[in-house]
Amino acid sequence: xxxxxxxxxxxxxxxxxxxxxxxxxxxxxxxxxxxxxxxxxxxxxxxxxxxxxxxxxxxxxxxxxxxxxxxxxxxxxxxxxxxxxxxxxxxxxxxxxxxxxxxxxxxxxxxxxxxxxxxxxxxxxxxxxxxxxxxxxxxxxxxxxxxxxxxxxxxxxxxxxxxxxxxxxxxxxxxxxxxxx
Numbered sequence: 001x002x003x004x005x006x007x008x009x010x011x012x013x014x015x016x017x018x019x020x021x022x023x024x025x026x027x028x029x030x031x032x033x034x035x036x037x038x039x040x041x042x043x044x045x046x047x048x049x050x051x052x053x054x055x056x057x058x059x060x061x062x063x064x065x066x067x068x069x070x071x072x073x074x075x076x077x078x079x080x081x082x083x084x085x086x087x088x089x090x091x092x093x094x095x096x097x098x099x100x101x102x103x104x105x106x107x108x109x110x111x112x113x114x115x116x117x118x119x120x121x122x123x124x125x126x127x128x129x130x131x132x133x134x135x136x137x138x139x140x141x142x143x144x145x146x147x148x149x150x151x152x153x154x155x156x157x158x159x160x161x162x163x164x165x166x167x168x169x170x171x172x173x174x175x176x177x178x179x180x181x
Contacts, residue, residue: 001043004044019041021069026058030073034048034050034072083130088101105140109132113133114133
């Protein structure tokens with residue numbers, strides 16, 4: 001917190017600033033997380049205010065890229081490919097109305113590496129390209145991941161769990177592949 005406060009003191013807003021953060025009430029984590037975030041930001045002089053809304057309103061405002069500012073969102077795998085998230089959230093092509101790059105991150109080298117990752121069948125070439133994408137995105141702080149919800153379960157040994165895959169969190173519970181051994 002001391003380092004953050006020192007950085008803010010060197011910025012154009014040395015005494016802090018006000019920010020409104022929209023949050024969808026459809027995800028139980030969003031408002032709770034933001035309550036914690038706003039308390040932390042308060043310690044360095046940033047006065048953050050949570051603007052709760054239904055998911056349709058929040059998402060419409062997000063994808064229009066109009067006055068994005070600080071945002072919070074949850075996202076779960078919907079495409080079983082390692083280039084999915086980087087393409088959605090770091091591609092310059094998605095930093096416009098209708099796109100998911102809500103930070104409006106724009107970097108030519110990232111776009112070139114994403115092209116390699118999306119168009120190349122060689123796993124090493126794809127991995128090398130994505131490593132560079134993440135290095136740049138981390139250095140330029142394109143997004144700030146906060147957490148991934150932990151999940152745990154206990155299953156009686158007479159049952160088995162099948163079908164665990166990248167889409168697990170998007171599959172309704174009743175269809176997730178629990179059944180007798």
